[in-house]
Amino acid sequence: xxxxxxxxxxxxxxxxxxxxxxxxxxxxxxxxxxxxxxxxxxxxxxxxxxxxxxxxxxxxxxxxxxxxxxxxxxxxxxxxxxxxxxxxxxxxxxxxxxxxxxxxxxxxxxxxxxxxxxxxxxxxxxxxxxxxxxxxxxxxxxxxxxxxxxxxxxxxxxxxxxxxxxxxxxxxxxxxxxxxxxxxxxxxxxxxxxxxxxxxxxxxxxxxxxxxxxxxxxxxxxxxxxxxxxxxxxxxxxxxxxxxxxxxxxxxxxxxxxxxxxxxxxxxxxxxxxxxxxxxxxxxxxxxxxxxxxxxxxxxxxxxxxxxxxxxxxxxxxxxxxxxxxxxxxxxxxxxxxxxxxxxxxxxxxxxxxxxxxxxxxxxxxxxxxxxxxxxxxxxxxxxxxxxxxxxxxxxxxxxxxxxxxxxxxxxxxxxxxxxxxxxxxxxxxxxxxxxxxxxxxxxxxxxxxxxxxxxxxxxxxxxxxxxxxxxxxxxxx
Amino acid sequence: xxxxxxxxxxxxxxxxxxxxxxxxxxxxxxxxxxxxxxxxxxxxxxxxxxxxxxxxxxxxxxxxxxxxxxxxxxxxxxxxxxxxxxxxxxxxxxxxxxxxxxxxxxxxxxxxxxxxxxxxxxxxxxxxxxxxxxxxxxxxxxxxxxxxxxxxxxxxxxxxxxxxxxxxxxxxxxxxxxxxxxxxxxxxxxxxxxxxxxxxxxxxxxxxxxxxxxxxxxxxxxxxxxxxxxxxxxxxxxxxxxxxxxxxxxxxxxxxxxx
Numbered sequence: 249x250x251x252x253x254x255x256x257x258x259x260x261x262x263x264x265x266x267x268x269x270x271x272x273x274x275x276x277x278x279x280x281x282x283x284x285x286x287x288x289x290x291x292x293x294x295x296x297x298x299x300x301x302x303x304x305x306x307x308x309x310x311x312x313x314x315x316x317x318x319x320x321x322x323x324x325x326x327x328x329x330x331x332x333x334x335x336x337x338x339x340x341x342x343x344x345x346x347x348x349x350x351x352x353x354x355x356x357x358x359x360x361x362x363x364x365x366x367x368x369x370x371x372x373x374x375x376x377x378x379x380x381x382x383x384x385x386x387x388x389x390x391x392x393x394x395x396x397x398x399x400x401x402x403x404x405x406x407x408x409x410x411x412x413x414x415x416x417x418x419x420x421x422x423x424x425x426x427x428x429x430x431x432x433x434x435x436x437x438x439x440x441x442x443x444x445x446x447x448x449x450x451x452x453x454x455x456x457x458x459x460x461x462x463x464x465x466x467x468x469x470x471x472x473x474x475x476x477x478x479x480x481x482x483x484x485x486x487x488x489x490x491x492x493x494x495x496x497x498x499x500x501x502x503x504x505x506x507x508x509x510x511x512x513x514x515x516x517x518x519x520x521x522x523x524x525x526x527x528x529x530x531x532x533x534x535x536x537x538x539x540x541x542x543x544x545x546x547x548x549x550x551x552x553x554x555x556x557x558x559x560x561x562x563x564x565x566x567x568x569x570x571x572x573x574x575x576x577x578x579x580x581x582x583x584x585x586x587x588x589x590x591x592x593x594x595x596x597x598x599x600x601x602x603x604x605x606x607x608x609x610x611x612x613x614x615x616x617x618x619x620x621x622x623x624x625x626x627x628x629x630x631x632x633x634x635x636x637x638x639x640x641x642x643x644x645x646x647x648x649x650x651x652x653x654x655x656x657x658x659x660x661x662x663x664x665x666x667x668x669x670x671x672x673x674x675x676x677x678x679x680x681x682x683x684x685x686x687x688x689x690x691x692x693x694x695x696x697x698x699x700x701x702x703x704x705x706x707x708x709x710x711x712x713x714x715x716x717x718x719x720x721x722x723x724x725x726x
Numbered sequence: 727x728x729x730x731x732x733x734x735x736x737x738x739x740x741x742x743x744x745x746x747x748x749x750x751x752x753x754x755x756x757x758x759x760x761x762x763x764x765x766x767x768x769x770x771x772x773x774x775x776x777x778x779x780x781x782x783x784x785x786x787x788x789x790x791x792x793x794x795x796x797x798x799x800x801x802x803x804x805x806x807x808x809x810x811x812x813x814x815x816x817x818x819x820x821x822x823x824x825x826x827x828x829x830x831x832x833x834x835x836x837x838x839x840x841x842x843x844x845x846x847x848x849x850x851x852x853x854x855x856x857x858x859x860x861x862x863x864x865x866x867x868x869x870x871x872x873x874x875x876x877x878x879x880x881x882x883x884x885x886x887x888x889x890x891x892x893x894x895x896x897x898x899x900x901x902x903x904x905x906x907x908x909x910x911x912x913x914x915x916x917x918x919x920x921x922x923x924x925x926x927x928x929x930x931x932x933x934x935x936x937x938x939x940x941x942x943x944x945x946x947x948x949x950x951x952x953x954x955x956x957x958x959x960x961x962x963x964x965x966x967x968x969x970x971x972x973x974x975x976x977x978x979x980x981x982x983x984x985x
Contacts, residue, residue: 530826530874532813533776539802540830625778630738641778701798706777 258358259328259365269320273376276316283312314377314384321373321388325395328366332357334485335403344485351482360482361475362396393467394420397474404477405551407487412477414554418561419470425565426463536621536707543696556686563602564679570598571675599663599678606682607656610689611649617696618645622705641704648692655684727752727882727915733772733782735765742768743779744939750932752881753913755905757920757930759967765939766919767810770886773917774807786882803831806880810887810919812871816860820851820870823859824877831878838877845873848900865892872901876908885918889925898925905929923963933959935966942966 332355334341340357349356373388397420404413481487530538545552624631624642631637659681663674694703728750735743742765750756758766771777773784775791775798783790787804789797814823821842828838846855849869854862859870868891875883889898906929908914920926926933926947933950935943943950943966947959954962964971 530823530830531815531871533774533807533809534812534827534830534874537775537802537805537807538830539799625780626736627738630736633739634736636780698795701795702792704778704792 256365256368259363259369269324272316272320276313280313313379314387317373317376318388318391321370321392322395324369324373325392326399328362328392329360329396329399329403333360333403335407335487341486349485351479351485355482360400361478362471393471397470400474400478404474404481407481408484409477409480410551412473412480414558416470416473416477417558419466419473421558421562421565423463423466423470425562425569426459426466428566428569533707541700543700545690545695549691552690553687556683556690559606559686560679560683563606563682564675566602567595567598567675567678571595595674596664599660599674603678603682604656604660607652607685610685611652611656614652614689614692615649618694618699621708622699622703623708625704625706639704644694645699645703648688651692652685652688655688656681659684727754727787728773728917729785730769730773731783731785733769733779733784735768735772735777735779735781742939743772746782746936746939746941748934748941748944750915750917752915753909754931755909755916755918755929756932756934757918757926758934758936759920759923759926759963760936760942761967762921764936766921766936767886769936770807770809770884770917770919774805774884775801776807776809804880805882805884806831806875806878807884808871808875808886808888810890812867812874814859814862814867814870817858819856819858820862820866820873821846821855823870824873827874828877831880833877833879841877842873845876848904849873849897863892865894865897867891868893869897872897876904881914883914883916883918885916887920888918889920889922902929923960923967926963927959933963935963937967 330336334344334355344356370389370392373392374385377388378385397416401413401416401420404410404416406413535541547555622645624639626634626636626639631639659677663677663681699705730746730748733743733746734741746765746769758769760766768777772779773786775784778792785791786801789801791801792798818826824842824845825838828842833841846852849872851866851869851873854866859867862870871891872885872888872893875885875888888901893901902925905916905918909916909931918929930947932944932946934941943953945953950962950966951957951959954965956962956965
């Protein structure tokens with residue numbers, strides 16, 4: 249037993265983590281036991297497959313337990329991705345850099361890639377929720393994996409190899425899309441059972457196996473991308489200064505957040521790391537006039553193109569899934585409505601959610617980023633009265649938002665009317681609209697850095713006084 | 727060093743600056759003086775790049791503000807602007823703030839830490855240095871703001887009412903002497919505003935009188951005295967900047983003559 253614990257402790261994310269997870273689980277288990285006891289005392293059967301028992305308290309309470317365990321599993325996934333990775337711990341990184349450590353030697357704080365110990369932990373999580381029945385045992389495994397994958401992909405995108413990070417993101421999007429379709433089909437089946445639908449058999453029966461295989465393939469490829477990516481990343485250790493800088497900046501930001509909870513008087517830490525990249529924290533207006541303030545995009549041009557494409561691709565997968573599902577549904581499912589009209593209505597609504605709102609969001613974010621700190625040199629009343637309706641040096645800030653708006657409207661018209669009878673092309677058109685708007689957001693002139701330095705504007709100071717302790721300017725420029 | 731060419735500005739309908747033109751050679755200490763609301767702070771804001779004038783341009787060391795990102799960045803590396811009400815980050819200690827500003831201006835660490843200690847001693851802030859600025863009095867905040875300007879070692883300092891803001895007599899004395907010595911020994915160019923004529927004589931090598939947004943006078947203190955035919959600069963400025971004030975005082979004590 250002792251050897252087993254020693255073997256398992258290799259992936260122990262933190263000394264306190266097991267304790268916290270145990271506490272959460274015990275609390276959940278206690279709630280569960282008390283609920284069961286109450287039901288038992290009231291004379292309800294604790295377990296039954298009969299649908300006549302409504303509601304099934306057993307099912308509901310065991311799903312509550314599943315939620316708790318899934319939450320613990322998600323935390324486990326996050327800790328597994330971060331705790332033993334040197335990129336997430338600058339002190340560990342510095343220490344490790346000073347040692348002769350090289351990949352593939354084992355990392356002193358434990359492996360960052362998945363290993364057999366993880367399989368044991370996942371099995372424990374799955375066993376804990378097994379009483380819920382069905383496929384619920386998968387929930388904590390999925391939560392843990394998804395959180396682990398997302399954090400790892402983020403590290404790959406920041407620290408390289410970038411292409412695997414982005415490939416993993418595409419894989420994750422594809423997995424989500426297919427998984428969502430599987431979920432929809434399952435829901436459809438339940439719906440049919442509930443409404444005693446007796447139409448002809450839908451063609452989806454044949455698709456299920458294909459979708460399941462697709463889902464497993466995408467998930468497996470994504471996991472492989474993260475594992476290969478992590479190994480390649482560790483092979484490049486120690487990393488470039490740029491990579492370390494990004495993560496140190498985040499760590500110092502966390503340190504500063506913690507300091508807000510400290511008392512008023514504290515010892516000054518004048519270590520250079522504490523001030524690294526914190527040039528913005530020099531008060532107003534120095535935070536804005538600061539010669540080292542930098543509003544250039546964090547991501548390179550290529551990375552921005554990939555991110556925009558990824559978003560558009562995800563939207564395409566979702567919309568395409570919906571269209572495919574609508575085509576699979578038998579006509580009887582549409583009750584008294586004309587099939588085409590109701591499908592088009594549903595598609596319009598969904599493209600509004602998945603394309604319209606994100607486009608409007610991007611437009612608003614762009615306007616806020618460019619205009620919240622930089623006002624027009626003359627107020628609107630002054631512009632009207634003095635006849636300076638157009639100030640070229642300032643009003644150029646509106647060019648890109650107007651182009652974004654026009655592109656969005658044009659895209660909607662094309663999707664709604666021109667392609668109305670070619671339903672298969674509508675997801676392509678809608679996702680291309682999103683791609684165009686996102687690219688305009690990312691590359692439309694003037695970029696924030698040029699605008700900050702050469703725009704004919706007036707720097708606002710009023711934001712500073714909105715919140716006395718808000719440190720608004722600091723965070724805005726960070 | 728600083729060239730202001732035909733600067734006009736207005737926020738709303740009424741012009742605040744009207745065709746302001748002047749030149750500040752390197753190493754000069756220019757005091758901008760004028761009644762309240764005549765555009766002193768706006769002028770300094772224009773020089774600092776805080777706001778872009780409606781017309782005209784500002785050149786610093788041969789580069790035009792906002793002409794290109796490179797020019798603007800180069801200017802920002804040379805200029806430190808201290809507004810009349812600077813906003814200090816409330817979660818930082820005074821010492822941390824000074825070190826952060828020093829690092830922004832690439833002051834070597836050894837000189838930086840030494841300079842921080844000397845400034846804290848100069849402005850009698852040793853007791854407060856390691857406490858967060860949220861607990862500072864107005865005067866202490868002002869002193870830290872001035873210290874931040876001095877720690878930058880920028881060749882151009884733009885100071886909006888540096889002698890105001892609750893600065894105590896010791897602080898005023900220290901600042902006056904520091905500014906004088908900086909101009910003399912390090913060729914630092916200073917443009918500052920003040921509503922108090924008595925301080926101008928001690929620190930300014932040139933005086934810019936701003937009235938109704940226009941440059942009413944721009945000369946050395948001696949030239950202003952000769953021009954006004956008075957014994958002191960204070961009297962000369964009273965005539966130039968506040969000509970109606972003495973008459974208004976007399977009128978205040980003779981209420982029957984008030985129209």
